[in-house]
Amino acid sequence: MKVLLINGSPHKNGCTNTALEEIAQTLQEEGIGAEIYHIGIKPIAGCRGCGACTKLGKCVIDDGINEFIEYAKDFDGFVFGSPVHYAAACGAITSFMDRAFFVAFQSGRGEVFNHKPAAAVASARRSGTTATLDQLNKYFTISEMPVISGRYWNMVHGYTPDEVRQDLEGLQNMRILARNMAWHLKCLEAGKKAGVPMPKEEQIVFTNFIR
Numbered sequence: 001m002k003v004l005l006i007n008g009s010p011h012k013n014g015c016t017n018t019a020l021e022e023i024a025q026t027l028q029e030e031g032i033g034a035e036i037y038h039i040g041i042k043p044i045a046g047c048r049g050c051g052a053c054t055k056l057g058k059c060v061i062d063d064g065i066n067e068f069i070e071y072a073k074d075f076d077g078f079v080f081g082s083p084v085h086y087a088a089a090c091g092a093i094t095s096f097m098d099r100a101f102f103v104a105f106q107s108g109r110g111e112v113f114n115h116k117p118a119a120a121v122a123s124a125r126r127s128g129t130t131a132t133l134d135q136l137n138k139y140f141t142i143s144e145m146p147v148i149s150g151r152y153w154n155m156v157h158g159y160t161p162d163e164v165r166q167d168l169e170g171l172q173n174m175r176i177l178a179r180n181m182a183w184h185l186k187c188l189e190a191g192k193k194a195g196v197p198m199p200k201e202e203q204i205v206f207t208n209f210i211r
Helices: 015-029 052-056 065-072 091-106 129-141 161-166 168-193
Strands: 002-007 033-038 077-085 118-124 155-157
Touching (some): 002 015, 015 033, 015 118, 015 155, 015 168, 052 091, 077 091, 077 129, 118 129, 129 155, 155 161, 155 168
Parallel strands (some): 002 077, 077 118, 118 155
């Protein structure tokens, strides 16, 4: 079992990464593989709403999203981390998640995210964390992904990595989150071995409210 932790910050070794490293280390102590994936600083386009992924099975924009989807399918759980920019998730991870989740759904790649546990982590100097977490968690709930929590909102505070390391409560919550993720993954594995079936699938219904 392994978890992919996505660092949405433009800073590879910044505050968001500091929180993700705490989670990754605790996951490994729990016997769960963990890898941090930095989305980088190259421009990530927003979704064009062209719908081409429905026919092509991939996004028409070639900026790494298709490669990420192919890579992510082999992981059992996810943690998406973002710094707070203007009381919301940063623009890069917003475009990244918009397209990754939309392409996976529209192209019939449900195995990438569906029913896999996920967590969101926000890093801020001061405020905007709960709005960011609310934004990120919506990607999970639309994909039937169990949302993993800690004992508080999944956030750390600090202007530098050293300041984040002084946020003892925040880092403790990262460890609690990691243990909850590990426990959930182990329960899923035990359920599979016991023959517990996956939830029954229904054909998706779309209802437009203006007729």
